[in-house]
Amino acid sequence: MRKILLLASGATALALSGCGGLTGSDDAEVEVTNTEYPEQVYWGDTHLHTDNSVDAYGFGNRLNAEQALRFARGEEVTATKGEKAKLSRPLDFLVIADHSDAMGATKAIAEAPRIALLGNEFLLRWHDMLNESEEGALQVTAELIDGAAKGTLPEELTDPEEQAERTTELWNAHGETVDEYNEPGKFTAFMGYEYTPMPQGDNLHRVVMFRDGADKATTVLPYSSQGFAGNPENLWEHMAAYEKDTGGQMLAIPHNSNVSNGRMFEMQKYDGSPIDAAYAKTRALREPVVEVTQIKGDSEAHPFLSPNDEFAGFGDAGWDQCNLSCTRKMAPESYAGSYTREALKRGLELVHRIGANPFKFGVIGSTDSHTSLATADEDNFFGKHSANEANARDRALQPQNLGTREGRFGWHYLSSGYAAAWATSNTREAIFDAFMRREVYATTGPRMTVRFFGGFGFTADDMADLVKAGYEKGVPMGGDLTGGDGTAPSFLISALMDPESASLDRVQVVKGWIDADGNSQEKIYNVSWSDADNRKADADGKIGAVPNTVDLTKGTWDNATGAPELATWWQDPDFEADQHAFYYVRVLEIPTPTWPVYDALKFNLTLPDEVIKIQQERAYTSPIWYTPKA
Structure with a gap:
C-alpha cells in the first residue's frame, strides 16, 4: 500500500478551514443556529x-x-x-x-451469589449457563433476544x-x-x-x-x-x-x-x-x-x-x-x-x-x-x-x-x-x-474530510474560497434552499482522502425529486473522479471502474490509482423550479481489502469463495433540500 501524507492546499485547505461571520443570501433562506463557521470536523x-x-x-x-x-x-x-x-x-x-x-441484568444475574437465586429456577439456570461456558452464555443471549x-x-x-x-x-x-x-x-x-x-x-x-x-x-x-x-x-x-x-x-x-x-x-x-x-x-x-x-x-x-x-x-x-x-x-x-x-x-x-x-x-x-x-x-x-x-x-x-x-x-x-x-x-x-442542524455525515470507517454547500448564486470561482462562499451565499449539508429566481441551484463540493486509508475513486451527487405526477424519482450524477486510465464520462454520465490494485496475499493496494482530493462546482442540469428535491454527496474510495482478508493473513486461513474480500469504502453527507417558492 502506498501511504500519502498531504499538506492542505487550494480547495483542500479551504475545506479544512473556517471563517468568521454569517451574512446569508437574498436568494436562499438559511436555517442555521450557529453564529460562526465550524472550523473542524x-x-x-x-x-x-x-x-x-x-x-x-x-x-x-x-x-x-x-x-x-x-x-x-x-x-x-x-x-x-x-x-x-x-x-x-x-x-x-x-x-x-x-x-x-x-440494563445490567445479565451482569447482575451472572455475578450474583448462587445461593441468592436458589428460589428462582429460571434465573438460577441462566446464572449457571452464564458462568459455565461461552456456549451457555451465548444461548442465554439468544433466549434474551428472542424473548x-x-x-x-x-x-x-x-x-x-x-x-x-x-x-x-x-x-x-x-x-x-x-x-x-x-x-x-x-x-x-x-x-x-x-x-x-x-x-x-x-x-x-x-x-x-x-x-x-x-x-x-x-x-x-x-x-x-x-x-x-x-x-x-x-x-x-x-x-x-x-x-x-x-x-x-x-x-x-x-x-x-x-x-x-x-x-x-x-x-x-x-x-x-x-x-x-x-x-x-x-x-x-x-x-x-x-x-x-x-x-x-x-x-x-x-x-x-x-x-x-x-x-x-x-x-x-x-x-x-x-x-x-x-x-x-x-x-x-x-x-x-x-x-x-x-x-x-x-x-x-x-x-x-x-x-x-x-x-x-x-x-x-x-x-x-x-x-x-x-x-x-x-x-x-x-x-x-x-x-x-x-x-x-x-x-x-x-x-x-x-x-x-x-x-x-x-x-x-x-x-x-x-x-x-x-x-x-x-x-x-x-x-x-x-447533529440538530444536520451538519454531519457518515463514513464506513475511513476519515475522509467532506464539505458540501448548496446555493443559488455560486460560481466556479467560489471554489477558491469554498468555505467562506459556502456559508455566506448558501447552506451547508443538512440545510434548506427555498425558491430562488428559477435558476438551478449549484453546489460546492470538496472531498479529501483519509491519509491513513485509500485515495478517492469518485464523488457523486444523489438527487431525489417529486415529478409532476407526485411520484418520487432519483438520479446519480458523477461529478468528480480520479484520472486513472484517463477515464472520461460517456454520453450518459457514466465512468468506468477505477483499477482494482488490491493484493490479497499482502492486504495492500496502490493509492496512485485514485485522487488524494476531489473538488468541484456542480449545477443541477435537470432542475425544475416547481419540483421539491434533495441532494446528497456520496464519496467512494478505490478498492481495498475487507477485514476477513486481514484475519486470513494473520491466522493463515483460506477464505471461502463467498466471503467478500474487496470493497469500496465510502462517505455519505446529509442532504440539502430544495423547496419551491409557495
Whole structure:
C-alpha cells in the first residue's frame, strides 16, 4: 500500500478551514443556529455497548464504560479475550449507548451469589449457563433476544418497578464516569442509551443522546421499550417532558433500518393510522439524524430500489433476507421502508400530500460494537461482540449461530462506521447542535474530510474560497434552499482522502425529486473522479471502474490509482423550479481489502469463495433540500 501524507492546499485547505461571520443570501433562506463557521470536523461513535448491555455481557464482554472511554480517547486497553487494543488515532467524541431494557441484568444475574437465586429456577439456570461456558452464555443471549422479540421475557426482567430500581444505581454511577471523562476542547463524552423496540423481531431501535451532563440526564432513567412504550411517539413524549422539566435537550437516532422489515420508514404511524403534519414535524424534530451504516450492514440504498445505481447494495450480504431476529423473512416489497434514500424520497412525497416531512434527516455512521471498543478500521476490527473478537481464529469462516440467525454473525459483519460532525468546538453543546442542524455525515470507517454547500448564486470561482462562499451565499449539508429566481441551484463540493486509508475513486451527487405526477424519482450524477486510465464520462454520465490494485496475499493496494482530493462546482442540469428535491454527496474510495482478508493473513486461513474480500469504502453527507417558492 502506498501511504500519502498531504499538506492542505487550494480547495483542500479551504475545506479544512473556517471563517468568521454569517451574512446569508437574498436568494436562499438559511436555517442555521450557529453564529460562526465550524472550523473542524470531529469524529466519533454514537453507538457503543459495554458490559452493562444485556446482550453484550452475554456475548462475553467484560469491559466497562471507563475502559470504553479510555479506548476511544486513544489509550491502550486489554480486550475481553486478552488482546491489546488501541486506535491508531483517538476519536473526538463517544456515546455509550447501552440497552435501556434490562440494563445490567445479565451482569447482575451472572455475578450474583448462587445461593441468592436458589428460589428462582429460571434465573438460577441462566446464572449457571452464564458462568459455565461461552456456549451457555451465548444461548442465554439468544433466549434474551428472542424473548424480547416475542414478548416472553420473565417478569424479573420486564417489571417496570424492578427494572427502575435495578437501573437507578447503575445509571447514576455511569453518569459520574461519563462526566469524569468529558474534557471540553479535547474529548467529549455524551450521556446516552439505546431504546430497543422490536415488534415481531422488526428493528425499530433508536440511540438516545443527551446534550446535558449527568446532573440533568440522571433525573430520568433510560426509557424502556417494553409494552406500549414500543411506539416511538411515546419516546418523543418522554423526550419533550425531559426538556420541559430540566431545560435540557435530547435527540434520537434510528439505526439498522435495513432489518426493520420496512417498518422504520413506513408510510403510516406505529398504530397503523395515517401520518399527519403534527406527527411529521415531531419526528423531524426529535430524530434529526439517522445512523445509515454500522456493523450490521449499510442502509443507504438497495439494488432492488435503485437498479440503475451500480454502487447500491453495499454491505447487504446476509442482512436483506430477514428482520433483526430473523423470525420473519423480508420480501423486496418491504425494502422501501428499510433504506434511507427511499425514506428521503418518501419524505418528499409526504410534503406533496400533507405539507410536512417526517423523514427530513441527516446521516451518520457508528459501530454498534458490543465489545466496548469503538473501532471501524478494517485492520483493527474486534468483531461485533466479544465472542468473535480479533483473536477468534474462525470468526470469518464459521459464523456463530445464535438462535435462528445462522449465517449473519461472521464475515457478513461490516467494520463500520463513524460519525463526522462539523462543529464549532469539541464540546457537548457544539457537537449536539451540529447533529440538530444536520451538519454531519457518515463514513464506513475511513476519515475522509467532506464539505458540501448548496446555493443559488455560486460560481466556479467560489471554489477558491469554498468555505467562506459556502456559508455566506448558501447552506451547508443538512440545510434548506427555498425558491430562488428559477435558476438551478449549484453546489460546492470538496472531498479529501483519509491519509491513513485509500485515495478517492469518485464523488457523486444523489438527487431525489417529486415529478409532476407526485411520484418520487432519483438520479446519480458523477461529478468528480480520479484520472486513472484517463477515464472520461460517456454520453450518459457514466465512468468506468477505477483499477482494482488490491493484493490479497499482502492486504495492500496502490493509492496512485485514485485522487488524494476531489473538488468541484456542480449545477443541477435537470432542475425544475416547481419540483421539491434533495441532494446528497456520496464519496467512494478505490478498492481495498475487507477485514476477513486481514484475519486470513494473520491466522493463515483460506477464505471461502463467498466471503467478500474487496470493497469500496465510502462517505455519505446529509442532504440539502430544495423547496419551491409557495
